[in-house]
Amino acid sequence: MLRRLLAATVTVAAVGFSAVQAAPTQAVVPKAAGAVFPSEIVKQDFPDPDVFQQDGTWYAYSTNTKWHVPVATAASAEGPWTTRGEAMPGGPSAAWAKPGRTWAPDVHPNSDGTYTLTYTAWHQESDKQCIGVAIATAPLGPFTPVGTEPLICPVDLGGAIDANTFVDRDGTRYLVWKNDGNAIGKPSTLWLTKTTDNGTKLVGADKALLSSNGIAEAPDLVQRDSRYLLFFSTNGYNDCNYQTTYATATSLTGPWTVQQRPLLTTQSFDGNVCGPGGADVVGDKVFMHGWVNGSRHLYVGDVGWANDWPVVRGSRVRTEAESGQLNHCVLRENSAGASGGKAVGYIDFADSWVENRVFAPVAGGYTLHVGYANGSQGTASHTLSINGTSQGSVSYPFTGWNQWRQSSVPVTLRAGWNTVRLGKGTLYTEVDYLELQ
Numbered sequence: 001m002l003r004r005l006l007a008a009t010v011t012v013a014a015v016g017f018s019a020v021q022a023a024p025t026q027a028v029v030p031k032a033a034g035a036v037f038p039s040e041i042v043k044q045d046f047p048d049p050d051v052f053q054q055d056g057t058w059y060a061y062s063t064n065t066k067w068h069v070p071v072a073t074a075a076s077a078e079g080p081w082t083t084r085g086e087a088m089p090g091g092p093s094a095a096w097a098k099p100g101r102t103w104a105p106d107v108h109p110n111s112d113g114t115y116t117l118t119y120t121a122w123h124q125e126s127d128k129q130c131i132g133v134a135i136a137t138a139p140l141g142p143f144t145p146v147g148t149e150p151l152i153c154p155v156d157l158g159g160a161i162d163a164n165t166f167v168d169r170d171g172t173r174y175l176v177w178k179n180d181g182n183a184i185g186k187p188s189t190l191w192l193t194k195t196t197d198n199g200t201k202l203v204g205a206d207k208a209l210l211s212s213n214g215i216a217e218a219p220d221l222v223q224r225d226s227r228y229l230l231f232f233s234t235n236g237y238n239d240c241n242y243q244t245t246y247a248t249a250t251s252l253t254g255p256w257t258v259q260q261r262p263l264l265t266t267q268s269f270d271g272n273v274c275g276p277g278g279a280d281v282v283g284d285k286v287f288m289h290g291w292v293n294g295s296r297h298l299y300v301g302d303v304g305w306a307n308d309w310p311v312v313r314g315s316r317v318r319t320e321a322e323s324g325q326l327n328h329c330v331l332r333e334n335s336a337g338a339s340g341g342k343a344v345g346y347i348d349f350a351d352s353w354v355e356n357r358v359f360a361p362v363a364g365g366y367t368l369h370v371g372y373a374n375g376s377q378g379t380a381s382h383t384l385s386i387n388g389t390s391q392g393s394v395s396y397p398f399t400g401w402n403q404w405r406q407s408s409v410p411v412t413l414r415a416g417w418n419t420v421r422l423g424k425g426t427l428y429t430e431v432d433y434l435e436l437q
Helices: none
Strands: 010-012 039-042 050-054 057-061 070-074 082-086 097-109 115-123 129-136 160-167 173-179 188-196 201-212 216-223 228-234 243-249 277-282 285-292 295-306 309-312 317-320 325-327 330-332 343-345 353-360 364-373 380-386 389-396 405-413 416-424 430-436
Touching: 050 097, 050 277, 057 097, 097 129, 097 160, 115 160, 129 160, 160 216, 173 216, 188 216, 201 216, 201 228, 216 277, 228 277, 243 277, 295 353, 317 353, 353 364, 353 430, 364 389, 380 405, 389 405
Parallel strands: none
Antiparallel strands: 010 330, 039 295, 050 057, 057 070, 070 082, 097 115, 115 129, 160 173, 173 188, 188 201, 216 228, 228 243, 277 285, 285 295, 295 309, 317 430, 325 353, 330 343, 343 430, 353 416, 364 405, 364 430, 380 389, 380 416
16 A cells, blocks of 8 residues: 555544534535635725725725725725715815825715715825815715815825724724835834814824834724734835735724734735735625726625624635544644644545534635645545535546645535535545645
8 A cells, every 4th residue: 555654653533523523415406616815896096995885885996096085985895986086076185285185085974964084195205195074965976175284194204094993882983004114214103083073183192003124004903802904015016926914903002913814815816806906805795906008996895794704705714624523533743844833644535524613704716725735646535525415536647755735626605614524535645734715
């Protein structure tokens, strides 16, 4: 039998309770459509989006194009979207700003029926970018700038950009913003500042949330039951390396922990969105821009919350195989080249299986990618069941042991948590990880 010799230091999975679980139901394999990626909903330049829904209408705003503050509307997040033209026809405040670099608008509905637009504009005196504020009585505008000075303008720190309004559950209102340090060779910090009077005035000191010697920008602060999540973009915005990651904290004052894996990248979407950045999370939707033929178009995707951790449909999420339940198989330590240095092997018997849980933001089609190594000198396979029902098998072309590759199959999942089981098929294969997309 062409199998690797069992290493001296292995951990055999407990058989007890796991061994007596029922075998997967043998049923007709559902037809699975595979991964669903974010939809391109505004097919023209519409970067740095800010989106909200009110009274059955979705409103989206972007960095200046041929308008100072472009605005679009739709009856649903997926569209169809219609561009409505200019939300701030007079442009940024002539008292301190000049037109041409009006970036990253943030529009927030106020309890008195007005709307506050916080925008980034070109500061006349310093030639830096600074943050200003405007008010309107309707979401389409016209927005009129407030005051004769910028709201936030730390020139010595490179200026200020990318304001994001956040209202805590106790009603306290804040702006999250970035000092544009990377523009002058200094660190960039994401700051939190309390506001009042519908976001037109600042209260108290600025609180630093996190800093970077590179680029950290486009913050979007979200509160869930168990934690706060601060989404932000990294790398240069001008190519497909732009991406979205996030940090978490149990308190607004921190400490904030940046996650090891970015949430949205060109690679995690298999190239279907180029440079996904400027993300705005609105309930169970996430809006982002991506490059298309030299312009940044607007996309929307589904987002779900796995115990308050974000999962975006179409963006790969990895689960290490060894983190699941193992039955009559082996956790192989020190697996050279494997993700995390471990893999699951010896899925060799009729009652052998490895079982992991994966999270689907919505019900429907996904792609399951399995990291594997096959030294059997032929194509091997595992049986595949999801939530106790057979969905066929996964085939693994020959690679050689410790030569890790991926095999991908379409699957159908229910919304929320799903159980994926790989069992004995033909020949022999070791499993490194599962990626759901």
